[in-house]
Amino acid sequence: GAVVSQHPSWVICKSGTSVKIECRSLDFQATTMFWYRQFPKQSLMLMATSNEGSKATYEQGVEKDKFLINHASLTLSTLTVTSAHPEDSSFYICSARDWDTQYFGPGTRLTVL
Amino acid sequence: AQTVTQSQPEMSVQEAETVTLSCTYDTSENNYYLFWYKQPPSRQMILVIRQEAYKQQNATENRFSVNFQKAAKSFSLKISDSQLGDTAMYFCAFMRGLAGNQFYFGTGTSLTVIP
Numbered sequence: 001g002a003v004v005s006q007h008p009s010w011v012i013c014k015s016g017t018s019v020k021i022e023c024r025s026l027d028f029q030a031t032t033m034f035w036y037r038q039f040p041k042q043s044l045m046l047m048a049t050s051n052e053g054s055k056a057t058y059e060q061g062v063e064k065d066k067f068l069i070n071h072a073s074l075t076l077s078t079l080t081v082t083s084a085h086p087e088d089s090s091f092y093i094c095s096a097r098d099w100d101t102q103y104f105g106p107g108t109r110l111t112v113l
Numbered sequence: 114a115q116t117v118t119q120s121q122p123e124m125s126v127q128e129a130e131t132v133t134l135s136c137t138y139d140t141s142e143n144n145y146y147l148f149w150y151k152q153p154p155s156r157q158m159i160l161v162i163r164q165e166a167y168k169q170q171n172a173t174e175n176r177f178s179v180n181f182q183k184a185a186k187s188f189s190l191k192i193s194d195s196q197l198g199d200t201a202m203y204f205c206a207f208m209r210g211l212a213g214n215q216f217y218f219g220t221g222t223s224l225t226v227i228p
Contacts, residue, residue: 041223043219044158046215046216095216100208101163106157
């Protein structure tokens with residue numbers, strides 16, 4: 001079946017630093033990947049849609065300059081949280097679309113001190 | 114805009130029993146897909162079952178089956194012979210079938226299987 005990996009699985013950083021999260025589709029090519037944020041006991045909140053070779057589409061209220069997305073190949077999308085602050089602490093999940101289904105990575109827990 | 118509603122925030126079921134999770138959605142589209150995802154404590158989202166709107170036959174995957182009522186815009190998940198490993202959050206999701214790639218998720222149902 002379709003597998004999506006995400007790295008790192010957890011990261012702790014100091015306020016003001018930047019953190020990069022990678023999302024890879026391991027056994028299929030994904031022209032479209034998605035980045036979500038999830039708060040405890042809540043549903044997934046779509047942050048942006050990442051399209052290979054073009055600019056990402058951000059959801060309303062998501063700061064483009066803070067959450068930089070790069071989808072440089074058909075198997076890799078990255079999310080960089082720039083100048084991270086404690087309020088950015090959360091669980092970030094990526095997914096990749098394989099035809100008509102989305103497959104999810106295992107998530108990254110980000111803690112900003 | 115598409116909306117997905119899960120009206121049961123929490124449910125519980127005895128091991129080996131059957132439980133049904135509800136999901137309704139609102140759309141003006143005719144071509145779309147519906148999904149149930151499971152999120153156990155590990156927080157890995159796992160695809161449970163999917164249904165194409167153009168198919169009248171309800172999808173089935175082993176102990177998991179759906180009751181898809183297109184006219185009523187209802188998409189419930191039935192779990193038979195519940196197992197302890199079924200304890201998880203369950204999310205219903207909607208995706209438009211053509212140009213739209215976005216998923217619309219419900220708020221989730223927390224299911225606990227009681228031994």
